[in-house]
Amino acid sequence: MSGGHLEDLLRDLAPQVLGLLVRRHGQFDAAEDAVQEALLAAAVQWPRQGVPDNPRAWLLTVATRRLADEWRSERARRNREAALAAREPAYAPAVDEQSPAGDDTLALLFLCCHPALARSAQVALTLRAVGGLTTAQIARAYLVPEATMSQRIRRAKQRIEAAGARFTMPAPGDRDERLRAVLQVLYLIFNEGYTASSGPDLHRADLTTEAIRLARLVHRLLPDDGEVTGLLALMLLTDAHRAARTGPAGELVPLAEQDRDRWDHEAIGEGTALVTEALTWSPPGPYQLQAAIAAVHAEAPSAGRTDWRQILALYRLLARTAPSPMVTLNQAVAVAMVDGPRAGLALLAPLDDDDRTAGHHRLAAVRAHLLELAGEPERARAAYLAAARGTTSLPEQRYLELRAARLTGTDESRRLREPH
Structure with missing residues (x-):
């Protein structure tokens, strides 16, 4: 298996394994550390020894052992080992493999976007726990020292535990609000990657790629949510411009001057189809409207043939649906x-x-x-x-x-x- 495919596999499995551990044992902080160690062990061993027949069970076994080792080193190890033995005398992969991995991953996303956390902490924790990125990778992406990012993630996990958060899906009345927080976190991750807020590079492809991957995951779990569909469509349509946004020396090329032959037309087709279909059955929300605007830009064969009247109509609807200064800023260009x-x-x-x-x-x-x-x-x-x-x-x-x-x-x- 190539390095890229192995990394994709580990990132897909990371939230599933963490979800199982948290559901079975609680203690999000300790479980997340154990999963990171298991992922590191897999990254070292699997290229040499081959990917096991059941990679998820392998990771779960290693992470469970690391968790048990950590508990043994604590003062209350006897009580905890006794409780662990009483609850789970032996590991049974067949049972775990039948667990609702999708539900666990979605619950994990909701947990990482707990309202007790600031947005920056939600972003960092989502990338670490659900994205499977190491602290060093997240720190590099956001141009902060690894120690600073490590402390931010540690404090986030402590705040979740202090708030008494449980590894369960939110109550129906809270679900929509928490889902909006999840989508905003993914949107922030994507935006930071697409136009880096600081530093020498215009994009950080690692962040945009991860945001799209996580948006696909949420869309797979919640295919009937129009705003989930809209966010994925918006990301695909926006990221389709990436290759044309910089010139030979890395300089920024504005949309009107881009070589449209360099756009990713497969991504444009997928994003346009997603938002077009969603708007037929879902009330238009902010992400769907932004995706629709991006689709109009993408459909224009040249900058001069852009349908600005349609874009302006969409911005006016967006300003009524979700007014904000940034919407007004973009609407001013259309006006x-x-x-x-x-x-x-x-x-x-x-x-x-x-x-x-x-x-x-x-x-x-x-x-x-x-x-x-x-x-x-x-x-x-x-x-x-x-x-x-x-x-x-x-x-x-x-x-x-x-x-x-x-x-x-x-x-x-x-x-x-x-x-x-």
Whole structure:
């Protein structure tokens, strides 16, 4: 088995094994550590010895032994061993293999997105427990020291236990709210991968790939939820642009200038089919509407033939369904393309007084673009430079500086186009 296939197998099995351990023994923190050790052992042994006939049972056996070893080393080992022996005298893989792995994985996702945790902790814990990523991998993805990420994950697990969370599906009244939290966590993971908030790279393919994998998993478990379907469609349609978003030197290429032949048309077809089908039977939610907007962009044979009126109609519906400053920001671009840049700029004006967007580099970048369209190069240049100062993403910064330099009529744009 190749390294990539082995890694995919381990990531698929990780939440199943962890779910079984937590359901049988409780103690999420200790169970998660034991599963990580079992995954490490498999990554070392399976390439040499071959994948066992029942890889899930192998991982469960190793993790159970590691868990028992950990308990033996504690002061209360006698009581815990006695309780373990009374509850489970011998490991029986045949019974475990019949357990509802899908239900366990979904319950695990709900547990990682417990309302007692901050969003950053939910993201980190989801990637670790459900995604099967190591702490070092998560730390590298978010550009923080491994020790910092380890502490964040440890505190998250402690908070879950302190809150008395149980490894069960939420009550019907809480399920929708918790599912929305799960979807938002996956959306945040995807967005951080698609446009990295800081650092030298525009994308982090490891995060977008993992977010899509987890979204597929949730969609497989909840195929009749329109927003789950919408989120998966949105990710596929957005990630389809990835190859065309950067130029030879890693520079950012905006949507209107991308080579559409480089788009992933298979992903576009899958995403478009998913959202089109979902909208026939599900009330349109925020993820479905965003996916529908992405599908309209994807269907246009060129930037000049984009159906902006349809996109604007969808943004207006999205603004009524799930109003937010970022929706208004994107809606302003659509308004500018339909009714002119002055109309788009007027829509941006209230965002200057919104704490969530005032001073945000994306507001300055959109304003710069619309000012450029409106024929105000000096004001556009100042806004581009303000946006460049506000972002910590180096590709975005270089792109914004280049746009500003092009408006000066100097040779500065040539220097900025050179590889850094």
